[in-house]
Amino acid sequence: xxxxxxxxxxxxxxxxxxxxxxxxxxxxxxxxxxxxxxxxxxxxxxxxxxxxxxxxxxxxxxxxxxxxxxxxxxxxxxxxxxxxxxxxxxxxxxxxxxxxxxxxxxxxxxxxxxxxxxxxxxxxxxxxxxxxxxxxxxxxxxxxxxxxxxxxxxxxxxxxxxxxxxxxxxxxxxxxxxxxxxxxxxxxxxxxxxxxxxxxxxxxxxxxxxxxxxxxxxxxxxxxxxxxxxxxxxxxxxxxxxxxxxxxxxxxxxxxxxxxxxxxxxxxxxxxxxxxxxxxxxxxxxxxxxxxxxxxxxxxxxxxxxxxxxxxxxxxxxxxxxxxxxxxxxxxxxxxxxxxxxxxxxxxxxxxxxxxxxxxxxxxxxxxxxxxxxxxxxxxxxxxxxxxxxxxxxxxxxxxxxxxxxxxxxxxxxxxxxxxxxxxxxxxxxxxxxxxxxxxxxxxxxxxxxxxxxxxxxxxxxxxxxxxxxxxxxxxxxxxxxxxxxxxxxxxxxxxxxxxxxxxxxxxxxxxxxxxxxxxxxxxxxxxxxxxxxxxxxxxxxxx
Numbered sequence: 001x002x003x004x005x006x007x008x009x010x011x012x013x014x015x016x017x018x019x020x021x022x023x024x025x026x027x028x029x030x031x032x033x034x035x036x037x038x039x040x041x042x043x044x045x046x047x048x049x050x051x052x053x054x055x056x057x058x059x060x061x062x063x064x065x066x067x068x069x070x071x072x073x074x075x076x077x078x079x080x081x082x083x084x085x086x087x088x089x090x091x092x093x094x095x096x097x098x099x100x101x102x103x104x105x106x107x108x109x110x111x112x113x114x115x116x117x118x119x120x121x122x123x124x125x126x127x128x129x130x131x132x133x134x135x136x137x138x139x140x141x142x143x144x145x146x147x148x149x150x151x152x153x154x155x156x157x158x159x160x161x162x163x164x165x166x167x168x169x170x171x172x173x174x175x176x177x178x179x180x181x182x183x184x185x186x187x188x189x190x191x192x193x194x195x196x197x198x199x200x201x202x203x204x205x206x207x208x209x210x211x212x213x214x215x216x217x218x219x220x221x222x223x224x225x226x227x228x229x230x231x232x233x234x235x236x237x238x239x240x241x242x243x244x245x246x247x248x249x250x251x252x253x254x255x256x257x258x259x260x261x262x263x264x265x266x267x268x269x270x271x272x273x274x275x276x277x278x279x280x281x282x283x284x285x286x287x288x289x290x291x292x293x294x295x296x297x298x299x300x301x302x303x304x305x306x307x308x309x310x311x312x313x314x315x316x317x318x319x320x321x322x323x324x325x326x327x328x329x330x331x332x333x334x335x336x337x338x339x340x341x342x343x344x345x346x347x348x349x350x351x352x353x354x355x356x357x358x359x360x361x362x363x364x365x366x367x368x369x370x371x372x373x374x375x376x377x378x379x380x381x382x383x384x385x386x387x388x389x390x391x392x393x394x395x396x397x398x399x400x401x402x403x404x405x406x407x408x409x410x411x412x413x414x415x416x417x418x419x420x421x422x423x424x425x426x427x428x429x430x431x432x433x434x435x436x437x438x439x440x441x442x443x444x445x446x447x448x449x450x451x452x453x454x455x456x457x458x459x460x461x462x463x464x465x466x467x468x469x470x471x472x473x474x475x476x477x478x479x480x481x482x483x484x485x486x487x488x489x490x491x492x493x494x495x496x497x498x499x500x501x502x503x504x505x506x507x508x509x510x511x512x513x514x515x516x517x518x519x520x521x522x523x524x525x526x527x528x529x530x531x532x533x534x535x536x537x538x539x540x541x542x543x544x
Contacts, residue, residue: 024395042292042516045108054276103513110157123154152177159218171214202249215269230268260314290509292516353386390520410530415523423510440504
């Protein structure tokens with residue numbers, strides 16, 4: 001094959017990736033309008049900035065303990081988004097984050113473009129305020145810097161003033177600091193790497209309707225300092241805007257977005273952007289319980305001197321798209337399917353802890369191999385498994401189908417397809433003697449250490465056996481499927497990929513610790529001495 005053909009294939013591959021369009025949800029209506037949510041997946045606590053060109057928008061979101069962390073999404077119209085990378089390869093301290101540290105890690109980041117570089121700040125409630133930066137948001141990000149060490153600081157956002165001074169606003173986690181519902185501002189060094197003043201309380205929501213004020217974002221507009229933040233609680237809250245002539249206040253405030261007569265609950269916490277075409281927009285989340293916190297886009301009207309969002313302060317469901325240049329963006333959505341034909345994972349995948357090579361890796365054979373994780377003697381359920389390879393749910397209704405091979409070298413090695421959260425259910429293939437059992441494994445209150453239950457679906461003969469005597473394995477080739485309909489999950493399986501048998505009990509999805517339920521692959525075993533088995537996924541596809 002000559003170089004010209006190879007180059008053509010590479011271009012076509014990149015184009016296909018850029019044009020990925022979900023079969024289960026797309027916000028772009030194709031007629032110049034969009035329907036919310038613009039990202040129907042759990043990108044909690046989103047923040048957005050305008051890139052150097054003025055035509056590119058970059059979004060990041062909370063990733064907590066999931067790795068890689070700090071997802072980076074790109075758009076040219078604030079409606080069509082694609083995942084282009086991650087800013088964080090691992091979390092420290094490693095002794096904490098090398099195992100699942102549910103709900104810890106990266107809380108409510110902010111992303112800003114300043115002096116030719118992109119910055120992300122976030123608060124880790126246990127260790128302090130961190131910052132990472134780059135000149136290319138789609139490329140490598142520098143090693144994180146601890147800006148302010150300490151407990152309780154969350155939801156951080158910088159503001160570089162007109163004179164070059166840098167200020168930081170943040171909220172506080174009651175679970176660590178034993179106080180909350182206040183916002184504080186302090187000054188940082190001009191390079192944003194260290195504090196040069198102590199914090200000042202600039203807003204207090206204690207004892208009034210503005211309880212749980214958190215997630216602040218810092219801006220300056222027409223000589224006013226603006227802090228935009230949510231209040232009133234995650235599922236039922238609203239969005240505040242506050243302004244002052246000084247970064248240290250005092251601030252006057254107003255509610256600028258609330259549910260009102262709509263069915264969009266708790267619309268708040270996100271980022272405001274002013275486009276090069278003179279328009280203003282606000283991206284925020286809506287809490288959808290098991291599905292996590294999905295992302296909505298609202299127009300912003302400044303005509304009163306305040307940023308009134310949506311339609312007179314209520315969220316819109318459908319609206320005209322933002323203005324763009326003649327370089328009309330492709331209709332695209334975050335990637336979901338994976339054929340596992342690349343020497344790297346597609347960007348939708350995250351592990352449940354810092355990646356280690358024994359978790360698994362892509363192969364040269366067009367598959368993804370996940371090795372069995374060795375459960376401890378005291379194990380209770382899959383809550384402690386770090387090598388869960390998972391992605392976010394993409395819609396309220398969808399079907400996931402995967403073709404995989406379970407390879408078992410020892411008794412009890414198991415793997416399959418899981419819907420993971422505080423409650424979870426999985427359809428797995430487990431070696432028992434010289435055969436396999438197909439099991440539905442379900443656990444309620446996994447985070448509380450409750451035991452899981454197994455339901456036998458079928459006993460299966462191996463589809464292949466190793467011919468040599470040296471550490472032989474038996475193999476099971478199978479197609480597994482899960483179908484989601486309004487938070488309810490049903491499983492099915494097939495031996496030929498054509499005829500599927502619905503099996504097991506209906507399972508109701510449950511969110512994880514500060515994240516939505518996620519689906520993907522699990523591979524485990526209990527024998528500490530045996531050679532690991534593995535799940536080898538050929539492909540995974542998401543359809544209606």
